[in-house]
Structures are given as C-alpha cells and as structure tokens.
Amino acid sequence: MSLFAGQAPRPLADRMRPAHLHEVVGQDHLLGPEGPLGRMVAAGALSSLILWGPPGTGKTTIARLLAEVSDLHFEAISAIQSGVVELRKIFEAARRRREGGQGTLLFCDEIHRFNRAQQDAFLPVVEDGTVTLVGATTENPSFELNGALLSRCRVLVLRALDEAALGALVARAEAALGAPLRLTDEARAALLSLAGGDGRYLLNLVEQVATLPGEEVLDPAGLGRVLQRRMATHDKAGDGHYDLLSAFHKSLRGSDVQAALYYAARMMVGGEAPEVVFRRLLCAASEDVGTADPQAMVQVISAWDAYERVGWPEAKLFMAQAITYVATAPKSNAAYMGFTRALAAAERSAHLPPPLSVLNAPTKMMKELGYHAGYQYDHDAPEAYAGQDFLPEALRAEIFFTPNERGFEREIRKRLDYWAGLKARRGG
Incomplete structure (x- = not known):
C-alpha cells in the first residue's frame, strides 16, 4: 500500500461502512439475537450463505464483518471480473491457509453472473469446508443459481432500507460530517425517498448536499435543482x-x-x-x-x-x-374456468363423435347413415330455441360454464335458466 493511501479522499459511503455488525441498519431480522445470522455468530457456527437483496442494503459489509467475528480470512471476488482460473488460485490459497489453521470466507459479489459450470467449481470447496462461501445477488437465486450450489448454502433475504433505517444513516452521516444538512423537514423526507431503499446511494446524496457552497436551506424544489434525479429501479429482464x-x-x-x-x-x-x-x-x-x-x-x-x-x-x-x-369492473373467472374444464374434458374424450343430428349431410350416403337427421333449425322454434342436444351423449351431464350473480353474468344466468326451463317443458 502507498505511504499516502490513507490521505487519499474517500467517498462518504466508504468512510461510513459499519465497523461492527450491530451498526448495520435495516437488517435486524437477520442480525438480531433471534435472526439466523445472529444465532450463527453467537454459536460460532457460520455456514455458507447466499445474501439476496437489492443494491445498497449491506451485503458486502455483512460478509466482511462476518469474517471478522468468525476469525476467518476475508477474500472477495466479483463474478463480473473473475473466472475459473482465478477461482482455482483462490481455492488453492484457501487450502494452504486451512492447513495452517485458518479458514477462509470467500465473498462472491454478483454470484448469479457465473454460469452453471463456474458455479459447479464452488461445490467441492464448499462441501469439504475449504471455504465458507458468502455469495451476493440481486436476482432470485432459485432462478439464477444451480440446485447443487443452493443445496449447500442458506439463502437469506436482505430488505430494502426503510425510512427509519435511512433516517439513522443520515443522522450518523451528519455526526461524522460535524454539521446537520441544510434541509427543511420536507426536503429531508424527499431525500430519503430519492434513495429508494439504497443506503449507499443515500450517502452519496448526503455527500452532494453537504458539500454545496453557501448557507441556503433547501426545500424540496431546491433539492431537486441541485441533485440529479435517481432513475426508478426496474429491471425489465429480471x-x-x-x-x-x-x-x-x-x-x-x-x-x-x-x-x-x-x-x-x-x-x-x-x-x-x-x-x-x-x-x-x-x-x-x-x-x-x-x-x-x-x-x-x-x-x-x-x-x-x-x-x-x-x-x-x-x-x-x-x-x-x-x-x-x-x-x-365486476369480477368473474367463470368463462376462463369453464374453458379450462372443457379442455380437460376434451383431453379425455377426444374419441367421442358429435351427435349425428348436428352434422351436415352433403352426400346421399351420409343422409342414409342418419347424418343431420332430426336437426331442428332454432329460428323456426318458439323463442328461437329448439332445445337440442349438441354435446356427445356421454358428456350431456357436463356443466363447464357456470355464471355467477355479478355484473352482466347475472343476465347470462337468467338466459341459461330460461332456456333450461323451455327445454324441460318441451321434454328435452
């Protein structure tokens, strides 16, 4: 490390990284005494993990602090920049370290970006304890990670930081900066909203506001003028x-x-x-x-x-x-469910022919065989309803569509009941 590295400027978000697990905000459901990580740390039994959550929720920080409290060597890689060759070198170093009595916590950022073959490379070293793997991902692990790796890791879900957690970060940053932000209460609330649950992004915004020249106290409109607006988080493919x-x-x-x-x-x-x-x-x-x-x-x-x-x-x-x-609108899935039942019936009864009466008879032979015999033209019947059977005989007791009493289906039900009455009176 350079002699002057400690004097180089560092972003506020980096300077504000928690030094202890209890300083991590917004993840008490994991880190509290009854949370899974809290229990692991208390028992001194850290297992391999997949940390799944949105950006800026503390995945990297938690992994680093877990290594410290577990007395493990911390090794960090990014799936964007690493391949199997780099992994093999890390695994070999971890084996040598293990022989010397120290374990390794391997933090893999964006682990979902490794392909299936690369993910398989983790299996033996996680299985035999050469490394304790802590993978971080913003994507659903059940879709992005192979089953063999998931079976060897516990998936923990980190939450986007809520207003209380974001507010605590701002207060902590103001204490570190030695002065409160020049914001009205409304602008402070707008600042938290702009962060979108991302603590790192919030601290970047705080740093921009804190370094503004002048003494003007900003309202929401003023804050909007000096800060670039954060694009809404929406991964159209994820x-x-x-x-x-x-x-x-x-x-x-x-x-x-x-x-x-x-x-x-x-x-x-x-x-x-x-x-x-x-x-x-x-x-x-x-x-x-x-x-x-x-x-x-x-x-x-x-x-x-x-x-x-x-x-x-x-x-x-x-x-x-x-x-x-x-x-x-009034709601009904009667048509959808009716067709679903009809599809199921069609699957099991595709061999059943329609009644001969409803089939056309374009040839003399077909007429002699009974095609179209007995068909009644509905418009010639009273109420334009002859009450014929159109389903195959084996399915005539089936009811696929059952309208309810909501909205227009109430009228449809009346019609069906009316036609059923006509059919009954005519002996159908």
Whole structure:
C-alpha cells in the first residue's frame, strides 16, 4: 500500500461502512439475537450463505464483518471480473491457509453472473469446508443459481432500507460530517425517498448536499435543482419486471384501483414498454372480469389503439381509463374456468363423435347413415330455441360454464335458466 493511501479522499459511503455488525441498519431480522445470522455468530457456527437483496442494503459489509467475528480470512471476488482460473488460485490459497489453521470466507459479489459450470467449481470447496462461501445477488437465486450450489448454502433475504433505517444513516452521516444538512423537514423526507431503499446511494446524496457552497436551506424544489434525479429501479429482464407485473395483475383482480394505478405508474416510470402493461391489462380483462362485464376487453383494446395513435404523454389518459375500468369492473373467472374444464374434458374424450343430428349431410350416403337427421333449425322454434342436444351423449351431464350473480353474468344466468326451463317443458 502507498505511504499516502490513507490521505487519499474517500467517498462518504466508504468512510461510513459499519465497523461492527450491530451498526448495520435495516437488517435486524437477520442480525438480531433471534435472526439466523445472529444465532450463527453467537454459536460460532457460520455456514455458507447466499445474501439476496437489492443494491445498497449491506451485503458486502455483512460478509466482511462476518469474517471478522468468525476469525476467518476475508477474500472477495466479483463474478463480473473473475473466472475459473482465478477461482482455482483462490481455492488453492484457501487450502494452504486451512492447513495452517485458518479458514477462509470467500465473498462472491454478483454470484448469479457465473454460469452453471463456474458455479459447479464452488461445490467441492464448499462441501469439504475449504471455504465458507458468502455469495451476493440481486436476482432470485432459485432462478439464477444451480440446485447443487443452493443445496449447500442458506439463502437469506436482505430488505430494502426503510425510512427509519435511512433516517439513522443520515443522522450518523451528519455526526461524522460535524454539521446537520441544510434541509427543511420536507426536503429531508424527499431525500430519503430519492434513495429508494439504497443506503449507499443515500450517502452519496448526503455527500452532494453537504458539500454545496453557501448557507441556503433547501426545500424540496431546491433539492431537486441541485441533485440529479435517481432513475426508478426496474429491471425489465429480471425479477423486478415480473414482480411488478404480478402486483399489477393481482391489484386489478382484487379491485384495488389505487394499487393498480400505482404499479402501472411504477412500470412506466421505470421505462417499461406500454404494450407490456396493456397486454397484462387485456389478460385481466378476460381472465378476471370476463363475461361479468364484456366491455372490459373492448375498453382495453380501444385504449391500447388510442395509445398507439397518440403517444405519450397524452396517451396516459387512455391507459388510466382502461386500468380504472378493469379494476372497478365486476369480477368473474367463470368463462376462463369453464374453458379450462372443457379442455380437460376434451383431453379425455377426444374419441367421442358429435351427435349425428348436428352434422351436415352433403352426400346421399351420409343422409342414409342418419347424418343431420332430426336437426331442428332454432329460428323456426318458439323463442328461437329448439332445445337440442349438441354435446356427445356421454358428456350431456357436463356443466363447464357456470355464471355467477355479478355484473352482466347475472343476465347470462337468467338466459341459461330460461332456456333450461323451455327445454324441460318441451321434454328435452
């Protein structure tokens, strides 16, 4: 290390790294006395771990401090910059260290970026205890890590820092800086909101505010002028994409229009393609509204078409209208479930022919065989309903579609009951 390395300027986030596990904020569910890491440390029995959580929640810091309290040599690598050759060198050094009586905690950042073959390289050294692996990932381990590695590690979920944890970080930073930030209470709240649960990013913002010249106390508008706005976190190819889509669809299904509008806004602010939102909206209009309000699909398709014709930002009007319509529409999955039951019946009864009466008879031979015999043209019957059987005989007792009493399905139910009554009176 250079003689002057200690004099080089360091970012506030680096200077503020906790020196002890109890200084880590926002992860008490893991580090508290009853948390899994708290119990491991107390028992002196640290196992290999996968730390899964959003950026800036303390994954690297926790790994480093775990090594200290467990008296393990700390070795850190990044999956972005390392390959199997580097891993082999680290494993060999860990073996030599182990022979000398010291264990190794190997911290692997972005471990999900290793391919399956590279992940397999960890298996023997984790299995025999050559290293205690602590992998960090922002992606769902069950999708990104192979099963063999997961079976040898415990997955722990870190949470995005809440307002209390972020507030504690700011207070700690102000103490280290020796002066409070020149912010109104409203601007301070806006600063915490800008961080988006990321402690490292928050400390970077604090440093920018603390180094501003002058004595002006900033309100939210002033804070917005001096800070670059943080882009919304939304990985369009990762878990965030599917999590927000899931929350959006379930909000629509649950008739929570406030949440549906919010999650759609989250996706749009995060740069999601509008067709992704409309596609999910259209699915909900059919799957969850269905025939309780057949206009729901029409509304969504019309809004989607208008969106493409006009474009953003005016087109947000059409998206909002479609979302509020679907979210507040009466709900029924009767059509969807009816077709699901019909598909299952079709799988097991594909050998059954339709009744001969409903089949056309374009040739003399087919007529002689009874094709089309007894068919009744419904428009010639009273109420335009002849009450014929169209299902194969073995399936005539099956009921696939059962409308409920919500919305337009109430009218559909009345019609079905009416036709059933006509059929019964006519001896069908």
